[in-house]
Amino acid sequence: MLRQLLFLLHFIALTLGQYDICKSLVSTDDGPIWEFYACQPKPMPMKEYMKIKVDPPGITCGDPPERFCTLENPYLCSDECDASNPDLAHPPQLMQDRERSGLITYWQTITWRRYPEPLLANISLSWNKSLELTDDIQITFEYGRPTIMVLDKSMDNGRTWQPYQFYADDCMDAFGMPPRKVQELTATNVTRVICTEQYSRWVGSKNDKTVRFEVRARFAIFAGPRLLNMDNLYTRMESMKGLRDFFTFTNLRLRLLRPALGGTYVQRENLRKYFYAISNIEVPARCKCNLHAAQCTVREGNLQCECEHNTTGQDCGRCKRSFRAKSWRPGSYLPMPNGSPNTCVAAGSTLGNCECYGHSNRCSYIDFLNIVTCVSCKHNTRGQNCQHCRLGYYRNASAELDDESVCIECNCNQIGSIHDRCNETGYCECKEGSTGQRCEDCLPGYYWKQGCFPNVCDEELLLCQNGGTCYENQKCLCPPDFKGVLCQQPRCEGEDCDDACTSRLAATTLLLCLLAHQLATLTAY
Numbered sequence: 195m196l197r198q199l200l201f202l203l204h205f206i207a208l209t210l211g212q213y214d215i216c217k218s219l220v221s222t223d224d225g226p227i228w229e230f231y232a233c234q235p236k237p238m239p240m241k242e243y244m245k246i247k248v249d250p251p252g253i254t255c256g257d258p259p260e261r262f263c264t265l266e267n268p269y270l271c272s273d274e275c276d277a278s279n280p281d282l283a284h285p286p287q288l289m290q291d292r293e294r295s296g297l298i299t300y301w302q303t304i305t306w307r308r309y310p311e312p313l314l315a316n317i318s319l320s321w322n323k324s325l326e327l328t329d330d331i332q333i334t335f336e337y338g339r340p341t342i343m344v345l346d347k348s349m350d351n352g353r354t355w356q357p358y359q360f361y362a363d364d365c366m367d368a369f370g371m372p373p374r375k376v377q378e379l380t381a382t383n384v385t386r387v388i389c390t391e392q393y394s395r396w397v398g399s400k401n402d403k404t405v406r407f408e409v410r411a412r413f414a415i416f417a418g419p420r421l422l423n424m425d426n427l428y429t430r431m432e433s434m435k436g437l438r439d440f441f442t443f444t445n446l447r448l449r450l451l452r453p454a455l456g457g458t459y460v461q462r463e464n465l466r467k468y469f470y471a472i473s474n475i476e477v478p479a480r481c482k483c484n485l486h487a488a489q490c491t492v493r494e495g496n497l498q499c500e501c502e503h504n505t506t507g508q509d510c511g512r513c514k515r516s517f518r519a520k521s522w523r524p525g526s527y528l529p530m531p532n533g534s535p536n537t538c539v540a541a542g543s544t545l546g547n548c549e550c551y552g553h554s555n556r557c558s559y560i561d562f563l564n565i566v567t568c569v570s571c572k573h574n575t576r577g578q579n580c581q582h583c584r585l586g587y588y589r590n591a592s593a594e595l596d597d598e599s600v601c602i603e604c605n606c607n608q609i610g611s612i613h614d615r616c617n618e619t620g621y622c623e624c625k626e627g628s629t630g631q632r633c634e635d636c637l638p639g640y641y642w643k644q645g646c647f648p649n650v651c652d653e654e655l656l657l658c659q660n661g662g663t664c665y666e667n668q669k670c671l672c673p674p675d676f677k678g679v680l681c682q683q684p685r686c687e688g689e690d691c692d693d694a695c696t697s698r699l700a701a702t703t704l705l706l707c708l709l710a711h712q713l714a715t716l717t718a719y
Contacts, residue, residue, distance in 0.1 A: 216502035232485040232525035232533025237328040240477040247318040265456035306468035317448040323497040329478035331407035336471040338454025348445040360389035376408040385440040428527035435591040485525025486510035504538035513538035521579040551596040553580035574601040607634040
């Protein structure tokens, strides 16, 4: 009877869902024992746990109060944003509320009253926890989607960032990238960072509010359009380098670079209709627990994996103190259907069991920590088992841990990066205005000249005035009668202006006379 009951419990546990349980009590000839499996938490709506930061300071509307109008009714500017009035305020937390009353609530920026200065806004979302995307990110914009924006992600709690996807009404013009759709990607380039025009062009419809980062379409490349072949997806997650990391993040950031225009150009006579407004951000994801936990709970305000398999840490990223006889490893989706738990083993084994992955042939036992550690790691590795890379190097995704070329030099651009260190995917920490894996490129709005400097002028937002022309985004070439950074000031002003202009006219006339005389002299011969 006990055997039948144990078998029934075991069967029910396995049918609850793939990788939903970490262990099950099974019957053997020697009695009931625990059988362990790779496991992961269920997906959750992560907007309930995210912390929102908006910058620059003062970008949120309402202080001071301001009137605005919409693209649909550009000359009916009767709406008002007032931070001191709860009914008229639009603070950042309205991007994650549930809108239980049925009324749409939204965060809103100031209007583009300082045009032609760019209207820029950054929205940073943080969780202080590694997460894995399970479905599409959806951002709902009210009153028009941005014509240019970037979605960034961080895997180290916001210390370094890398682009996740670019959005523009004209990708070549905004980012120098050809437009692509996720549906055009294949299994070999599924992790490519693309620019899409799908969510940025103005169509004049109030229903076109959503901007997506498409996750399901990428899953479908392996699991089929209805995601019925999840075994193939999990197999790819295990075998394809960088695939799991592509869907992993700790922070997300929206860089809003140009608001919806409602047309092809900015109408300077009514700048109150240009602004950003976001009513909702959906981030479906699960806690990343390295396949060592099936539950994720909130402790002291932070998400925390409920670790199994003798692991510990916020992400179950290390073995418990008494279970370090061999190096920690994440769980594995393979073999199907239960995977491999890669359980940490109790300490007390001999030095010969220590793994150094061929990067050291010496081990040392640290008595007060009760651990065995490798000594003098080679090939630019470090760590208890030579499993990490030295500072200034990062993990070669195409090499196994025992490969001599497992660690690659960061090669951060000395001018564009803050230092020579990079994160585990090879991205350096860039100075302001710099971008790219090695910080060798400039963000839109910057130009390269022994470093990235903000554009003085361009042909869209920072326009040279009064007939001036923009030279390599570095300076305006002004006509004779104007000066200033954007040729916005008359060269002569006040009582002396007429005399100065007369003097220039006289000099011009004299020059023309000399040229005419010279021409007459030459034709006489």
